[in-house]
Amino acid sequence: MACGTGLSCVALKELAGQIVGTDNSLEMIAEASSDPAIQYLHAPAEDQPFPNGHFDLITVSSAFHWFDRVEFLAEANRLLPMNHWLVIYTNWFEGKMKGNPKFGAWMKSSYLERYPCPPRHWSSLTEAEAETGGFCFVGNETYSNDISFTIEGLTNYLTTQSNIIAAVEDDRESLSDVRDWLKSSFGSMFGAEEETFDFGGTIWYLKKKSNKTRISPDS
DSSP: OOOTTSHHHHHGGGTOSSEEEEESOHHHHHTSOOOTTEEEEEOOTTSOSSOTTOOSEEEEESOGGGSOHHHHHHHHHHHSOTTOEEEEEOOEEEEEETTBHHHHHHIIIIIHHHSOOOOOOOSOOOHHHHHHTTEEEEEEEEEEEEEEEOHHHHHHHHTTSHHHHHHHHTTSSOHHHHHHHHHHHHGGGOSSSSEEEEEEEEEEEEEEOSOOOOOOTTO
């Protein structure tokens, strides 16, 4: 769910022969590459067009903070058979360049002051929330990974962040002006053609343990 351009779906090909990716943005789905093992559909995470118990596994990559948690967990519960899995994970940009602390300082001051984060659910999923949604919170783990970018590559990546998307969609800046500012701001921090940056994430493992009955808002 919230498959975006489909990269998280492609990764599941190592585990599954048949994959469905859904997203609430038609524009994102349109960017996904065609693949005979993957079907893409337009649908919000809280309201999926599938029958009860339709999937063996549901995954969410770096999108849970945008969902209505109660509605989403109820929908995921509906779509899974008993004792099957919901895996929620994130992969975030730490805002740190290996060997150059100036970049981290720039991110915390110049970047975030110019492009503040839009509102979202920052808190981690709790065992109580999982229990209420009909899931057993089996466990979680954290991980880290490094990604290398050129100046152009890092500029491309940052312009996909919700911070900048919000500024462009609100007509505060044009995308070309954003790109020019980014390159002029951090370009001099690159001592080589590519620099390495810190990423990390958390994975939550939930197993369906009971059927969760949806409650109508009018009840």
